[in-house]
Amino acid sequence: MILIFSEVNDLSTLAVAGYLDDYGVPYTVVLKTDTLRYTDADKGTLYIGENKICLKDIHAVWFRRGKFFIRSNAFKDRELDLYLYENNVIIEDYVNYKLEQVKSIGSAAGLHVNKLIVLEKAKACGLTVPDYCLEHDFQQQDATYIVKGVNGNTHFNSDQLRIILPVVKLNDSHSSGLSFFQRYTEKKYELRIFYLHGRFWSMAIFSQNDPQTTTDFRKYNKERPNRNIPYTLPTAIEAKLTCLMESLSLNTGSIDMIVTPSLEHVFLEVNPVGQFGMVSLPCNYNLEKEIADFLKS
Amino acid sequence: MTYFKLFTNCIVSKGIARSLICDLQRQSSTLIPNDLVAIITELDSATSVEDLFRQYGAENRETISEYLAYLTENEYGFYCESLEEFNRFPPMSTAFSGSGKITNAVIEVSEDMERNLGTILEQLNGLRCTSLVLMFYRPMDIDGLQSVLERFDGTEISSVEIVTAYHEAVGADFLKNLNARLTPLTSILFYNAPFDRTDPWDRNIYFDVRFSRSNIHSFKHCGIVSAAYFDTNFPKVLEAMNHNSCLHKKIGIDIHGNIKNCPAMETSFGNIRETKLAEALEHPGFKQYWGLTKDDIAVCRDCEYRYICTDCRAYTGRTHIDTGGLDTSKPLKCGYDPYTNEWAEWSVHPLRQEAIRYYGLEELVRNNE
Ligand code: SF4
Numbered sequence: 001m002i003l004i005f006s007e008v009n010d011l012s013t014l015a016v017a018g019y020l021d022d023y024g025v026p027y028t029v030v031l032k033t034d035t036l037r038y039t040d041a042d043k044g045t046l047y048i049g050e051n052k053i054c055l056k057d058i059h060a061v062w063f064r065r066g067k068f069f070i071r072s073n074a075f076k077d078r079e080l081d082l083y084l085y086e087n088n089v090i091i092e093d094y095v096n097y098k099l100e101q102v103k104s105i106g107s108a109a110g111l112h113v114n115k116l117i118v119l120e121k122a123k124a125c126g127l128t129v130p131d132y133c134l135e136h137d138f139q140q141q142d143a144t145y146i147v148k149g150v151n152g153n154t155h156f157n158s159d160q161l162r163i164i165l166p167v168v169k170l171n172d173s174h175s176s177g178l179s180f181f182q183r184y185t186e187k188k189y190e191l192r193i194f195y196l197h198g199r200f201w202s203m204a205i206f207s208q209n210d211p212q213t214t215t216d217f218r219k220y221n222k223e224r225p226n227r228n229i230p231y232t233l234p235t236a237i238e239a240k241l242t243c244l245m246e247s248l249s250l251n252t253g254s255i256d257m258i259v260t261p262s263l264e265h266v267f268l269e270v271n272p273v274g275q276f277g278m279v280s281l282p283c284n285y286n287l288e289k290e291i292a293d294f295l296k297s
Numbered sequence: 298m299t300y301f302k303l304f305t306n307c308i309v310s311k312g313i314a315r316s317l318i319c320d321l322q323r324q325s326s327t328l329i330p331n332d333l334v335a336i337i338t339e340l341d342s343a344t345s346v347e348d349l350f351r352q353y354g355a356e357n358r359e360t361i362s363e364y365l366a367y368l369t370e371n372e373y374g375f376y377c378e379s380l381e382e383f384n385r386f387p388p389m390s391t392a393f394s395g396s397g398k399i400t401n402a403v404i405e406v407s408e409d410m411e412r413n414l415g416t417i418l419e420q421l422n423g424l425r426c427t428s429l430v431l432m433f434y435r436p437m438d439i440d441g442l443q444s445v446l447e448r449f450d451g452t453e454i455s456s457v458e459i460v461t462a463y464h465e466a467v468g469a470d471f472l473k474n475l476n477a478r479l480t481p482l483t484s485i486l487f488y489n490a491p492f493d494r495t496d497p498w499d500r501n502i503y504f505d506v507r508f509s510r511s512n513i514h515s516f517k518h519c520g521i522v523s524a525a526y527f528d529t530n531f532p533k534v535l536e537a538m539n540h541n542s543c544l545h546k547k548i549g550i551d552i553h554g555n556i557k558n559c560p561a562m563e564t565s566f567g568n569i570r571e572t573k574l575a576e577a578l579e580h581p582g583f584k585q586y587w588g589l590t591k592d593d594i595a596v597c598r599d600c601e602y603r604y605i606c607t608d609c610r611a612y613t614g615r616t617h618i619d620t621g622g623l624d625t626s627k628p629l630k631c632g633y634d635p636y637t638n639e640w641a642e643w644s645v646h647p648l649r650q651e652a653i654r655y656y657g658l659e660e661l662v663r664n665n666e
Contacts, residue, residue: 019396263381263382283389
């Protein structure tokens with residue numbers, strides 16, 4: 001039995017499920033709206049609504065979206081609710097821990113990464129990262145720095161990234177807070193990389209041709225969309241990325257990099273909830289089938 | 298050394314007299330001369346731009362520069378600064394993939410079958426078929442259409458096209474009534490209409506509506522090849538490169554309930570009254586044409602349009618049979634000649650008359666004249 005934590009109508013889940021149907025491999029999709037329970041009967045039994053699954057029958061888990069959770073009943077009694085909540089958290093953590101013991105894609109825990117830790121570990125693994133600094137008031141009039149949200153993957157924070165280089169202007173509200181400044185890296189193309197258990201599928205995005213999209217290809221140009229084609233990473237870079245993913249305990253994720261005009265690979269960030277559709281479709285990698293094959297085997 | 302790489306999602310489809318660049322990302326195709334194909338092939342096999350100029354000599358310098366400018370300006374390719382960089386761009390896989398035993402079905406719905414449509418849809422749903430064409434060779438009133446559409450509740454079928462006869466009551470209210478509930482209806486064609494018109498879906502009517510003056514009372518109208526139907530659709534092109542572009546993962550039920558690959562084909566694999574669709578599908582002959590690509594078909598294999606053109610095995614020129622007994626003749630209703638790059642009316646071609654008679658298409662041909 002394969003367990004998939006996901007959302008209603010998630011296209012990637014449906015595509016993977018289609019292959020599992022073809023293979024005739026049993027799977028269960030757990031949605032956020034499902035009511036989940038756990039007992040330790042039979043060395044651990046999971047209830048998804050009425051559906052009962054023994055932990056020992058689960059041979060693979062895909063944490064596509066979400067994880068095992070228990071919906072708390074609100075008794076409108078703060079003490080009691082808090083007590084139950086704390087209880088539930090312990091059970092949830094335990095069940096998720098058990099689920100992570102089998103072959104899995106993603107994890108219950110690793111949905112968020114700390115950008116600063118990631119950059120530090122990337123450097124430790126030998127990857128080149130753009131120069132960055134954390135400052136309260138960034139007085140330096142160095143036009144090659146752009147400001148980014150320090151939290152999570154707001155790598156191209158909307159208000160902030162509309163900054164058209166080379167003029168850097170901070171919103172007043174930001175000037176007193178701690179900000180993350182990263183040196184703008186010139187690029188020949190960008191790379192979007194899907195990583196799964198030591199394997200890489202990369203896509204090069206040629207956005208430089210269009211001045212509108214030099215800082216962010218997601219500001220999509222409809223008439224002439226940026227070219228997206230398959231790319232092979234140099235093995236040395238793959239080794240360094242594997243080092244990074246392992247040190248972050250991530251078995252999957254999507255990685256952003258830049259290839260500079262002098263063909264240097266610069267690491268930008270990693271997103272643990274890797275969207276693979278945007279790499280799979282344009283490059284015809286058929287990652288949906290790769291994932292189904294991985295879960296099945 | 299400088300190298301030049303064609304963006305690997307642009308596929309060159311080489312024809313005998315000229316070729317096509319199928320731009321799979323931008324989903325459009327452009328005709329190019331075969332001289333340019335020779336240059337692209339040379340560059341793609343890692344010949345440097347400098348060497349290419351040397352090979353072709355001073356007299357061709359200008360032409361080659363123009364070609365390269367054409368390719369870069371139209372963003373068909375880009376320069377690489379080294380062989381190492383060039384080699385980092387592997388060819389894109391042209392494999393076609395997708396799950397499901399059947400993806401599309403065509404049913405000629407007789408009045409008798411209309412009553413049992415529910416069980417047919419249930420079977421199609423079980424095979425995970427997602428798109429469906431329903432042909433009614435008769436006018437349908439609003440209740441009839443609504444009750445047909447109701448049968449799709451609880452299925453995963455996401456696209457339904459309906460073909461039915463035009464009648465007086467068909468108008469804005471009629472169409473709005475079909476919106477009343479959420480259905481997978483994506484398009485409806487009214488034949489025998491007093492006019493020809495296409496109304497794309499909008500906020501009032503959630504499906505495309507087409508009116509046609511032609512009279513459709515059998516499947517004999519199908520299989521026409523025309524430039525208007527060429528489609529550079531990413532998955533469709535990949536499918537055409539690997540499978541038959543019309544018949545792959547298709548199932549048809551004809552007006553008598555016979556289960557076929559396509560309703561217009563001759564071979565039946567059982568009747569819906571006694572045979573399950575899944576059983577028919579397991580018949581050794583059912584999928585015999587699924588792997589037949591345009592590269593296997595006479596004339597088409599020399600045609601630059603072969604990956605953006607749909608095939609037809611129901612009506613062919615009846616000129617070629619391969620060793621396995623498969624009909625590998627060019628589709629009958631194609632008027633294109635890839636050797637001269639000219640289009641002509643297919644139905645008047647002297648060599649087609651025998652096939653036209655064989656299929657009983659004389660009347661259709663006469664009406665079109
Ligand atoms: S010869 Fe006609 S049917 Fe064959 S591929 Fe060309 S256009 Fe299509």
